Amino acid sequence: MTRDYSKFSLGGAPAPRPALSPLQALGWQPFFSAQIDADDMQAHPPVRVTAVHRSGLAVRGDGIEAVLPPDAEVTVGDWLLYDAERPGASRLLDRKSLIQRRAAGHEVRQQLIAANIETAFIVTSCNADFNVARLERYLALAFEAGIDPVILLTKADMAEDVADYVDQATAISDRVPVVALDARGDAPRKKLAPWTKPGRTVAFLGSSGVGKSTLTNALAGGDLIETQGIREDDAKGRHTTTHRELHVIAGGPVVLDTPGMREIQLSDAADGIAAVFADIEALTTRCRFRDCAHETEPGCAVKAAIEAGDLDPDRLTRWRKLAAEELHNSESIAERRAREKGFARHVKRVVNEKPNRR
Numbered sequence: 001m002t003r004d005y006s007k008f009s010l011g012g013a014p015a016p017r018p019a020l021s022p023l024q025a026l027g028w029q030p031f032f033s034a035q036i037d038a039d040d041m042q043a044h045p046p047v048r049v050t051a052v053h054r055s056g057l058a059v060r061g062d063g064i065e066a067v068l069p070p071d072a073e074v075t076v077g078d079w080l081l082y083d084a085e086r087p088g089a090s091r092l093l094d095r096k097s098l099i100q101r102r103a104a105g106h107e108v109r110q111q112l113i114a115a116n117i118e119t120a121f122i123v124t125s126c127n128a129d130f131n132v133a134r135l136e137r138y139l140a141l142a143f144e145a146g147i148d149p150v151i152l153l154t155k156a157d158m159a160e161d162v163a164d165y166v167d168q169a170t171a172i173s174d175r176v177p178v179v180a181l182d183a184r185g186d187a188p189r190k191k192l193a194p195w196t197k198p199g200r201t202v203a204f205l206g207s208s209g210v211g212k213s214t215l216t217n218a219l220a221g222g223d224l225i226e227t228q229g230i231r232e233d234d235a236k237g238r239h240t241t242t243h244r245e246l247h248v249i250a251g252g253p254v255v256l257d258t259p260g261m262r263e264i265q266l267s268d269a270a271d272g273i274a275a276v277f278a279d280i281e282a283l284t285t286r287c288r289f290r291d292c293a294h295e296t297e298p299g300c301a302v303k304a305a306i307e308a309g310d311l312d313p314d315r316l317t318r319w320r321k322l323a324a325e326e327l328h329n330s331e332s333i334a335e336r337r338a339r340e341k342g343f344a345r346h347v348k349r350v351v352n353e354k355p356n357r358r
């Protein structure tokens with residue numbers, strides 16, 4: 001919680017916030033400046049990637065707007081040290097977080113989606129869009145990427161049983177704050193203040209129509225992005241304009257909005273899933289058998305927790321499904337073939353194996 005000391009200042013007027021430098025307003029922080037020295041910064045000023053086009057990387061810095069050659073190792077939100085003479089040689093700085101996904105195809109290749117997001121707002125609305133399994137999937141994605149998630153429940157003004165949605169969302173993880181609000185008006189500015197200070201980088205993730213653009217506009221205090229209602233009347237269609245993917249809100253955060261991030265499959269996210277389902281993961285370490293499938297095995301701590309009423313069986317089912325999906329998406333075709341071949345042998349071995357404890 002931030003405290004308001006303004007009423008203590010002399011003359012009654014709130015003390016003005018120290019202005020951010022142009023770089024800080026773009027999201028520049030000590031984490032990045034610690035990676036370079038002053039000479040470096042003089043010779044090669046930092047720039048942030050604001051959009052990735054097939055033709056190149058759009059970047060912005062203090063008094064710099066440029067397009068660098070395309071580079072598959074760089075994505076929206078990245079910081080580079082701009083080399084004006086050889087733009088392609090601009091150096092990539094270490095990231096605070098990275099969302100990536102496995103690219104389709106035979107080879108195992110990662111496709112970078114967005115870098116250096118600090119808070120991911122997982123957005124759903126208090127209506128039929130609300131789905132615990134989908135929230136869990138987005139949370140796993142955020143944790144895997146090294147981003148702190150916050151659950152936002154929009155359209156609270158239209159629901160009667162908001163507390164019920166809040167309870168369900170709160171039960172998912174004790175590491176994730178939950179905020180219910182009307183995405184329009186000034187509620188987002190007030191309620192999201194702890195995560196949206198100037199110079200922070202945030203993103204809104206969620207299905208179409210839940211209010212992501214509305215939230216961004218509300219933070220900006222104006223129409224920064226066209227919302228769905230407006231787009232529907234647009235004969236040109238919704239995705240014809242090339243938009244900027246990184247929005248710098250005056251006096252507010254940097255909002256990263258890249259199409260690839262809006263709907264996403266989970267792959268290579270085992271750690272993220274473990275973070276969301278920390279309760280179940282902890283139970284599994286107490287099962288008698290290390291490879292317990294939590295079905296009929298004796299000494300299964302997961303089954304015991306369900307019987308004692310400490311674990312919701314639906315949550316266990318969702319964990320299994322998500323873990324299975326993650327495994328499926330994370331394997332290459334060759335890996336999957338090898339696993340299926342090896343499966344019969346594996347079953348035999350498990351049947352003959354001795355308990356790993358007691």
Ligand SMILES: Nc1nc2c(ncn2[C@@H]2O[C@H](COP(=O)(O)OP(=O)(O)OP(=O)(O)O)[C@@H](O)[C@H]2O)c(=O)[nH]1
Pocket residue numbers: 154155156157158181182183184206207208209210211212213214215226227228229262
């Ligand atoms: N009453 C009410 N309407 C909302 C709220 N949030 C969003 N809306 C409306 O829902 C519609 C969709 O909102 P958008 O902000 O365009 O949704 P989006 O998530 O950006 O959708 P995509 O761009 O398709 O991903 C708009 O007509 C908004 O005005 C809310 O909290 N309350």
Ligand SMILES: [Zn+2]
Pocket residue numbers: 284287288292293294295297299300301302303
């Ligand atoms: Zn078990």
